[in-house]
Amino acid sequence: MISLTDEERAVDIIFVDLTSLLFVEFLRLQWKRRQLPPGPTPYPLFGNLLQMKFRIHHDILKKMSKLHGNIFTLWLANVPVIVLQGYQAVKEGMTAHAEEVAGRPQNLAFEIMTHGRGVMFSNGHLWKQQRRFGLVTMRKMGVGKKDQECQIQEEACHLVEYLRGTNGKPLDPSMPIINAVSNVICSLILGHRFSLEDENFRRMIEIIDDISAFMNSIWFYVHDRIPWFADRFLTSCKKTFSGINFIRTVFREEIESYKEKGKADESQNFIGYYLDQIAKTEGDADATYNKENLIQSVFDLFLAGTETTATTLCWALLYMVVYPDVQEKVQKELDAVLGSSNVVCYMDRKRLPYTNAVIHEIQRFSNIILIALPRKTVKDTELLGYPIPKNTIVLVNIDSVLSDPEKWETPDQFNPGHFLDKDGNFVHREAFLPFSIGIYTEQQFIYSM
Numbered sequence: 001m002i003s004l005t006d007e008e009r010a011v012d013i014i015f016v017d018l019t020s021l022l023f024v025e026f027l028r029l030q031w032k033r034r035q036l037p038p039g040p041t042p043y044p045l046f047g048n049l050l051q052m053k054f055r056i057h058h059d060i061l062k063k064m065s066k067l068h069g070n071i072f073t074l075w076l077a078n079v080p081v082i083v084l085q086g087y088q089a090v091k092e093g094m095t096a097h098a099e100e101v102a103g104r105p106q107n108l109a110f111e112i113m114t115h116g117r118g119v120m121f122s123n124g125h126l127w128k129q130q131r132r133f134g135l136v137t138m139r140k141m142g143v144g145k146k147d148q149e150c151q152i153q154e155e156a157c158h159l160v161e162y163l164r165g166t167n168g169k170p171l172d173p174s175m176p177i178i179n180a181v182s183n184v185i186c187s188l189i190l191g192h193r194f195s196l197e198d199e200n201f202r203r204m205i206e207i208i209d210d211i212s213a214f215m216n217s218i219w220f221y222v223h224d225r226i227p228w229f230a231d232r233f234l235t236s237c238k239k240t241f242s243g244i245n246f247i248r249t250v251f252r253e254e255i256e257s258y259k260e261k262g263k264a265d266e267s268q269n270f271i272g273y274y275l276d277q278i279a280k281t282e283g284d285a286d287a288t289y290n291k292e293n294l295i296q297s298v299f300d301l302f303l304a305g306t307e308t309t310a311t312t313l314c315w316a317l318l319y320m321v322v323y324p325d326v327q328e329k330v331q332k333e334l335d336a337v338l339g340s341s342n343v344v345c346y347m348d349r350k351r352l353p354y355t356n357a358v359i360h361e362i363q364r365f366s367n368i369i370l371i372a373l374p375r376k377t378v379k380d381t382e383l384l385g386y387p388i389p390k391n392t393i394v395l396v397n398i399d400s401v402l403s404d405p406e407k408w409e410t411p412d413q414f415n416p417g418h419f420l421d422k423d424g425n426f427v428h429r430e431a432f433l434p435f436s437i438g439i440y441t442e443q444q445f446i447y448s449m
Contacts, residue, residue: 029078036080037386039073040064047075054218058370058399061085065400071384074395077225081374081393082383085400087407087431093383094396101383102127103376105393109215109223113244118296120304120373126288130297133289137273141188151187153343155180160342162196173317178205178310185305189298190254191269200250207243208307214240251298255291270298308368315366316359319414326416330355353426357419363434364402365414372396372435398433407431 025044033042040048052060052074061083064072070089074081084093094101104110104121114121119130142148159180163173176196182205183193194201214220214236223230223237230237258271268276274294281287320327337351338344349356375394382388403411408418408431421427 025078029075032080033073033075035387035389036073036392037071037082037384038068039075039083040068042075042078045077047077047079049076049221054221055216056371056395058397061371061397062400065397071386076221079393081395082386082388083395083397084383085397087401087404087433089384090396090401090433091430093394097381097383100379100381101375101377101394103378103391105374105376107224108227109220112241113211114296114299115292117293118300120300123376124378125286126293129288130293133274133277134297134301137270138188140273141268141270143188148184148188149346151184155183155193157342158183174310174314175202175205177313177317178306181310181313182302182306185302187269189270189301191258191271203243204247204250204302205306207240207247208303210236210240210243211303212307247299247302248295251295251302254298255294270301311368312363312366315368316362319362319365323414326358326414330358349426353420353424354416356426357416360419360429360432361414361416364408364418364432367399367402367434369398369434372398398435401431401433404431 029042029044029047033039040051042048043050056074062085064074064083065085070085071093072083072085074083084090103123104127106116106123110121116122116126119127119134122130159176162176163171179194179196179201182201187193217236219230219234219236222234231241255271255275258269259275271294274289274297278289278291278294281289320330333352333354334344337348372395375396377388377390377392377394380387380390383394388394401407405411407429409415410418419426419429419432
């Protein structure tokens with residue numbers, strides 16, 4: 001008879017205990033998933049992350065919706081996430097219970113990035129107050145009006161002159177485009193523009209790319225599960241969080257610089273309006289206006305506004321190269337309507353139906369958001385007939401809306417005809433939701449600048 005040593009017995013006991021714990025966790029997950037919309041089977045420790053290859057990718061969501069329907073549950077480790085797929089599911093889920101799904105999840109990485117401040121990842125009273133102030137202030141500064149249109153036209157002229165100066169030589173247009181877009185936003189929030197050679201500006205643009213890459217990588221989930229390890233040993237985590245601190249430092253210096261210069265005679269910028277609001281509400285226990293929320297709000301505006309608009313414009317240039325027939329039709333319409341004028345006004349869109357359709361189709365086909373920022377239920381609710389408990393994460397798959405075959409005639413083709421009627425007039429499409437739907441669409445608010 002073979003006798004086991006004490007070490008072997010200890011190993012056997014540990015193995016049995018771990019196996020038992022994993023089995024119990026597996027059963028617990030199966031019990032919890034019975035109360036939620038259907039979805040792939042989650043496993044202990046990873047949930048569905050292994051099946052997803054540690055990425056929430058729109059192609060993976062599309063495959064899963066074919067198996068489980070237009071509302072289904074994914075598990076990120078032991079955290080359930082409700083996914084809405086297709087126009088009808090997104091519309092019903094986000095409009096019928098918009099107030100109940102108006103929160104943001106408090107992921108550890110999001111907490112480090114924003115500390116729950118600002119507009120994009122704040123919640124409750126703080127979010128409502130910051131968002132309301134942002135909307136009112138942007139209107140005061142002329143967003144969507146003639147004054148701001150002049151700023152856009154000025155930056156467009158700078159961009160055109162830069163491109164013309166290359167004399168047709170090959171170039172990467174991304175940085176000059178980002179510079180032009182950023183300067184419209186920076187003029188509003190900071191009161192000045194950056195030059196293309198500004199080192200701080202270039203560093204901030206690089207950091208925005210780092211943030212986007214980190215949030216859609218395996219390291220994002222590693223940080224969420226074992227932050228002590230990620231903060232010490234993962235280069236991508238350290239690089240991202242260091243970059244965020246750098247941008248915060250730049251904006252903190254901008255605020256101090258504005259204070260030192262004092263209020264100028266010309267139109268105030270966002271920082272000026274916000275500092276005035278801090279002074280007005282000093283002593284108000286209900287107010288959330290303070291320097292840290294100001295820094296984060298400026299960060300949010302810069303991050304979301306620059307990246308979305310610049311990426312869309314880069315796609316626009318690419319599509320004009322790939323589809324020269326579309327480019328030719330746009331040029332003919334511009335020449336016919338505007339003549340020798342090099343300036344395009346917002347009101348001109350009514351006289352430029354084909355150009356307007358092309359711009360909308362660029363947004364639909366480039367589909368830069370793909371998956372909207374996650375939301376969280378703030379109370380028990382119901383989505384498409386399924387009970388969803390409070391504090392559940394909800395994801396809206398924007399890609400599935402902009403490529404829904406039930407709403408678009410040729411969803412997988414670049415086709416400006418999606419936005420034209422048989423007489424060539426521009427038509428709005430209800431499934432055109434490039435920035436999600438409901439009451440919590442900061443990207444749409446920011447992009448409108």
